[in-house]
Amino acid sequence: MSPRVLIFGGGSIGAVLAYLLSKSIDASNIVVVCRSNYDVVAKHGFTINSTVYGMNENVRPIAVRSVTEAIQVCPDGFDYICVATKVIVRGNVSQPELIKPAVSAKTNIVLMQNGISIEEPYRALFPDNAITSVVIYMPCTQTAPGVVSHTIYSKFLLGTYPANATSEHKSSTAQFVGILNDGGATTIHEDDIQLARWTKLIVNGSQNPICALSRLRDVQFLGAAPGAESFCRNVMSEIASIARAEGYSEVDDSVVDRQLRLSTVRSPPGVEPSMMADALSGQHLEVECIVGNALRIAQRHGVDVPRLETIYYLAKGLDMSFSIPEALLGESKI
Numbered sequence: 001m002s003p004r005v006l007i008f009g010g011g012s013i014g015a016v017l018a019y020l021l022s023k024s025i026d027a028s029n030i031v032v033v034c035r036s037n038y039d040v041v042a043k044h045g046f047t048i049n050s051t052v053y054g055m056n057e058n059v060r061p062i063a064v065r066s067v068t069e070a071i072q073v074c075p076d077g078f079d080y081i082c083v084a085t086k087v088i089v090r091g092n093v094s095q096p097e098l099i100k101p102a103v104s105a106k107t108n109i110v111l112m113q114n115g116i117s118i119e120e121p122y123r124a125l126f127p128d129n130a131i132t133s134v135v136i137y138m139p140c141t142q143t144a145p146g147v148v149s150h151t152i153y154s155k156f157l158l159g160t161y162p163a164n165a166t167s168e169h170k171s172s173t174a175q176f177v178g179i180l181n182d183g184g185a186t187t188i189h190e191d192d193i194q195l196a197r198w199t200k201l202i203v204n205g206s207q208n209p210i211c212a213l214s215r216l217r218d219v220q221f222l223g224a225a226p227g228a229e230s231f232c233r234n235v236m237s238e239i240a241s242i243a244r245a246e247g248y249s250e251v252d253d254s255v256v257d258r259q260l261r262l263s264t265v266r267s268p269p270g271v272e273p274s275m276m277a278d279a280l281s282g283q284h285l286e287v288e289c290i291v292g293n294a295l296r297i298a299q300r301h302g303v304d305v306p307r308l309e310t311i312y313y314l315a316k317g318l319d320m321s322f323s324i325p326e327a328l329l330g331e332s333k334i
């Protein structure tokens with residue numbers, strides 16, 4: 001029987017994921033929890049404009065407004081729940097708790113999010129479920145409700161969490177890799193996904209906050225001033241040094257060079273990282289999972305990362321500014 005998949009978070013990544021899954025499983029087995037774009041997605045599906053997959057591609061999964069509604073649509077439960085929200089805690093309910101009503105013993109929780117140490121809250125709430133951790137290279141932005149623009153490349157690196165998961169969990173993750181492959185995705189099935197997470201964090205921990213703070217795309221920032229590229233490289237090197245302190249000795253200067261080259265070979269203006277898109281639309285930022293967790297790991301190991309620490313406080317400040325009403329920003333009593 002075709003697997004049933006719930007996508008929690010129908011934004012940029014959730015939309016392209018629904019599109020790829022629909023190439024290998026029936027769209028009626030793909031349920032997407034949408035929020036602000038629900039009306040458009042329920043009526044017209046997602047429209048993908050991709051330099052990789054084609055323009056004006058349409059996919060019509062089942063759109064629902066909540067996890068509760070998803071269970072009503074699919075009472076037999078889900079084989080996979082793909083979490084494709086930003087890793088941002090709002091209010092008192094954690095993200096693992098939000099998906100809990102739809103999680104059953106057979107569910108593999110697939111985390112399609114950036115950052116480091118993002119799996120632990122899921123493992124704590126779901127000690128017996130399979131967890132798949134996914135690192136995604138796929139620059140995409142929702143340009144209008146339900147319409148996503150995607151460019152340059154698309155690559156999914158997947159592995160179990162933890163790396164030494166049971167053979168049952170490993171084969172469930174392998175089956176999901178197969179579903180993505182059948183849908184035409186480019187995938188790599190990793191033995192230890194954390195190496196891929198640290199390697200990707202070199203890009204996200206530097207460029208996401210730098211682009212959000214400067215309001216410049218990656219290539220634009222690298223040319224913003226003499227030394228901007230070397231500053232970016234130094235931030236990347238600091239992140240690599242945290243990875244090595246965690247035991248990933250492979251994350252050396254050559255990995256930093258390779259990750260920086262992803263941007264230096266692009267033509268201007270380059271890509272708009274997801275944190276920049278959030279900053280430009282006044283949304284909260286993934287500062288903790290992308291920068292804060294790395295900084296805390298550095299502190300635990302006594303690794304000095306002054307540039308990353310500076311970026312953390314500036315990004316936290318920018319994030320906080322989105323909670324302050326426009327009229328009160330910069331207000332003075334003088």
Ligand SMILES: NC(=O)C1=CN([C@@H]2O[C@H](COP(=O)(O)OP(=O)(O)OC[C@H]3O[C@@H](n4cnc5c(N)ncnc54)[C@H](OP(=O)(O)O)[C@@H]3O)[C@@H](O)[C@H]2O)C=CC1
Pocket residue numbers: 008009010011012013014033034035036037084085086087098112113114136137138139140141142273274286
């Ligand atoms: N965009 C990119 O290029 C890449 C992103 N990533 C990572 O992938 C993850 C997803 O990013 P992205 O797709 O860009 O994010 P988006 O902001 O585009 O999408 C997130 C979606 O989740 C929805 N959502 C959030 N909370 C809830 C909730 N409680 N209930 C229902 N829906 C909810 C949002 O709804 P609403 O619109 O109402 O806020 C939004 O539609 C992030 O961790 C990001 O860092 C990784 C690689 C590339």
Ligand SMILES: CC(C)(CO)C(=O)C(=O)O
Pocket residue numbers: 114136137138139140203204208271272273274275
């Ligand atoms: C850097 C990029 C675009 C890579 O896919 C990304 O991960 C993001 O925007 O968060």
